[in-house]
Amino acid sequence: MKIVVDWNRCEANAVCVRAAPKSFQLDDKDQLHVLTESVPPELRAQVEQAVRDCPKQALSLSRD
Numbered sequence: 001m002k003i004v005v006d007w008n009r010c011e012a013n014a015v016c017v018r019a020a021p022k023s024f025q026l027d028d029k030d031q032l033h034v035l036t037e038s039v040p041p042e043l044r045a046q047v048e049q050a051v052r053d054c055p056k057q058a059l060s061l062s063r064d
């Protein structure tokens with residue numbers, strides 16, 4: 001399971017960071033970073049929550 005970000009949609013509002021802080025981080029230039037491109041099983045629920053919560057629908061999960 002991999003995190004896919006649509007960078008054209010992301011507006012760096014940090015909703016995903018709050019839902020899954022081990023997987024997403026914003027730097028001091030408001031650039032989003034994905035910390036766990038491959039999602040470990042213990043973080044999957046958090047990441048799925050972040051995908052649902054993203055107000056820009058910028059996040060999705062890929063199976064490969």
Ligand code: SF4
Binds near residue numbers: 005010011015032055
């Ligand atoms: S919640 Fe969505 S729009 Fe906001 S920083 Fe995360 S990916 Fe970007």
